[in-house]
Amino acid sequence: MASIFSKIAAGEIPSYKIAEDDRYFAFLDINPVAEGHTLVIPKREEDYIFDLDDDQYAGLQLFAKRVAKAIKKAMPCKRVGVAVMGLEVPHAHIHLIPITKESDMNFFGGKLQPSPERMKEIAEAIAKEVE
Numbered sequence: 141m142a143s144i145f146s147k148i149a150a151g152e153i154p155s156y157k158i159a160e161d162d163r164y165f166a167f168l169d170i171n172p173v174a175e176g177h178t179l180v181i182p183k184r185e186e187d188y189i190f191d192l193d194d195d196q197y198a199g200l201q202l203f204a205k206r207v208a209k210a211i212k213k214a215m216p217c218k219r220v221g222v223a224v225m226g227l228e229v230p231h232a233h234i235h236l237i238p239i240t241k242e243s244d245m246n247f248f249g250g251k252l253q254p255s256p257e258r259m260k261e262i263a264e265a266i267a268k269e270v271e
């Protein structure tokens with residue numbers, strides 16, 4: 141059965157899309173730890189990121205770099221932090237999180253709940269900056 145992220149990449153489940161190409165897809169995390177928290181995934185389903193073949197893995201990182209640059213331009217932050225966990229959703233993904241201080245990257249505190257309108261606004265602002 142296709143993972144929830146495969147369904148998102150295929151457009152079968154809605155998401156706040158940031159960018160895509162033929163192999164990768166980026167969208168806002170629905171429970172962000174900071175505004176602009178983005179997930180980057182390979183469209184081809186693989187559970188564990190370090191099981192991706194070298195070509196898929198390198199491509200994912202390069203795609204994430206493009207998206208991170210766009211996040212940095214669109215969101216007020218000092219850096220874009222990167223995390224990989226994958227304990228919840230068994231489809232490889234990279235978390236990109238705009239941060240100004242270390243505690244902005246806190247997965248254990250309360251998650252934000254931006255309104256759908258705000259999520260759409262953030263996604264559009266980041267998407268516009270993707271080169």
Ligand code: AMP
Nearest residue numbers: 144168169170171224225226227228229
């Ligand atoms: P993890 O697998 O531990 O890296 O965490 C999975 C992440 O996916 C969490 O931050 C969730 O908030 C996020 N997530 C789960 N379902 C969705 C969804 N339908 N759309 C966007 N983000 C999601």
